[in-house]
Amino acid sequence: MKKIEHNKLKLSNISLLVFVCLFIFLNFFQVAVNAQSGIQTDTTARKQDSTVKYLTPWEYAFMMNEETSWMFKIDFPATFDFNQIKLGIEKRIAPGFSLNLDIEFYSNSKNQYEKFSSERFSGLNASLESRWYYRMNKRVKQLNVARNMSDNYLALGFEYGYQFNTYPYIFSTLDLYAKWGVQRRFLKYGHVDFGVKASIDLLYGRHVFTFNNFIDVGFAFTKDKYKIDRNILCPVLKCYAGDKFIIKSNLSNTFGTLLSKVAISIGFHPHIAFERKISHSSFSVNFALRPGINYHLINFNGSKSDYWSYSVNTLLEGRWYYNLKRRMLKGKSGNGLSANYLAIGGELHYENKYYYSFDSFYPDYVAPKLYIVTGWQRLFGKHLYYDLNIGIGYKFKTKNEDAGIAWPFNIAVGYRF
Template sequence: MKNALLTLLFILSGIASYAQDSIKVSYSQEPDTLVRQRFIDRYENVFMTKVPTRHMFKVGYQGSEVQGMGINFGYEYKLLPSLSFEAALFAQFSEYNEALADHLLHFNWKQVNIWVNAKARWYYNMNRRIKKGLNANNFSGPYIGFTYDQSVFLRYQYTNTNTGRIGLLYGLQSRFFNNGFVDFSVALFNKEAGANSYVEGSPAFWKPKNYVLGTNLNIGLAIGDWKKTKTAPFCDIIFCDELVKGQWKVQMPNISIGLKNQIVRTEVAYERKLGKIPLSMQGDIGFSLYNNNWFRSSPTRSTSVEGNLQLRYYFLRNFKERRGKSTSDLSGPYAGLLGGYNFNFIKSRYKYQPEFNQNIETRIWNTALLLGYQQRLFKRIFFDASLVYRKSFLVDDTYLGRQKPFLTSKMTMGFTF
């Protein structure tokens, strides 16, 4: 009997085990509610700080009140992570920082001065940034430099052929996307590049009156030994989706300041969006000072203040908005109308011929048609370039309106607030 009970318990336990194994198990998958996100290093995508570079050919527009305006062709080579050397050829269209379109419209290669330049740059914080993983060995960053300019062809036969000039630089150079670069610097030179310096004798190196402090902007195309990288969408980098109703703009100043000669030019503007349509209104005030004391017996000072109102139409904004590529960020191509008023005052003094002293006041009404492109970058930087078809009217001119309209250009870089 006892054996029969044990056998029965064994059979029941086996049946129970079989019943448990026969239970069906099902599996299911649910989609993850977390959306995959892409993190963009905007600074790196624009300025290519983490792309190593050792060679770079540059072709750029150069504008400076000291070195003049023209096209600069340069080659820069990295000898050490913090040290580079550059050789350049500068086709100087003007001794002063004038509009590029004026000279291209009436271009004559016989009127171009040719300069050569040698430059050494010390990127003083490059090694530290490389160690921290913030930078690769390239040409992007602040620097301290030494430069030497020498003319090889001058369109006029000057009496002084000793036109070599040395300078100490402090600047910032950076790559801009795959094939762009920008270089802004402040330099102390031992002589100026204006026409008067060619006429005088060789200026003494040790005399402070022969030194001049000036700014220089060089912006253009760059080709090097880097591989083109896939950057994030343009608008993801420069905040195209930012809604901007108004902005203050301050131009980077153009200066040439010495004891004998001073030039200062700058501009402040405020731009305001008008309603929901792609229109904006801009008011700006520009100031320029030119003080010439090259010849102590006949100093000259010219001061100019100009105020303008612009109506701008960003004609591609609606097209971009429909494709989700932009909002009203006051960036993009535009067409515009300008009206303004300019006041000029020129004062000349002649020590030995006071009868020739002059105090000239000129008031001018300006009208213009504009076609340009403006771009905000990182909320605090802007670039604005335009072609300008301008007509001026002298207020005190007996033959009002005799001035002919002319085509010119304007390029501005600066900061927004």
């Protein structure tokens, strides 16, 4: 009976917290919409601020010529096992300091085994953090950039998480965390935020410590003053470059660490991809490989064990860059691999130990599928890229998978050679 009352009390607290976060978020959103409605269209070009002439093309692409006091963000965290969307609002509260509120919804996208289908879940995270843009004041004085939110930062905050579909358990977390991050606006509406994050769960004395890297990619909206001059951006957009072969390294989910009273888990998951253009056509072949290795030490119910597990995810696809010629005619790209595309391919995922509960695993998990996706790949400067795609696929029946529809959604941000 006490447990039921405790759960009811906890649910009421959860509801109150979610309501407060939504209330704050909606108020910020209303301010953002009202301000955005007052922006003049790009057809009424304005004279660029004199600070532009002091900026490099990269600083200009990162919108460092625009004074920014608030920003509304829609992001898609680049993770391997989850589908996520994050809504956020950031408001400057003092020179070099801001408050950032995020509400994130997620679900596990990896298909569970037929006999363990109840392990599918979704959840909500709400976080509030204070950010210190530790270089901003110096950059404003010495480099003549506008006071904006495209800079490196340190952050300290709280995050509350609630996971659904875990009946009869109620799973929630309350984390205190610290971050070092790099946030950049890109060409008015683009947004990326990446770095490293360390957190500790404060609920019920669990003291679970995690340390991992993160990458959020999406859109940012604010009140801008000037129209973008794309003639300045050719060194960034590589307007006339024609790459025939690139090696790509996706930096999302590269490493992760978890420390608690009952478990230690350390994982390393590098990613590398090779893409070759077919002659001078708009077609290419893309091959990607993500190996993974994990170490686990578990001390549960008086039983102690440690082990290694490994995984590999590989795909091969053909791509058609359907708007490449149009981008070339507009001077936005050379005859390379920076355009929108359609792709048809196959993917295979293997894990020697797939955990469906805290201390139970299923050996030799295999998940093959075919898919068709539409995507957006852009190459920037000499070494940067992003690649986003979404589509539909077909999962084949295996000993631990049912045949059925798959919904691929992938984000890659990283370094290229």
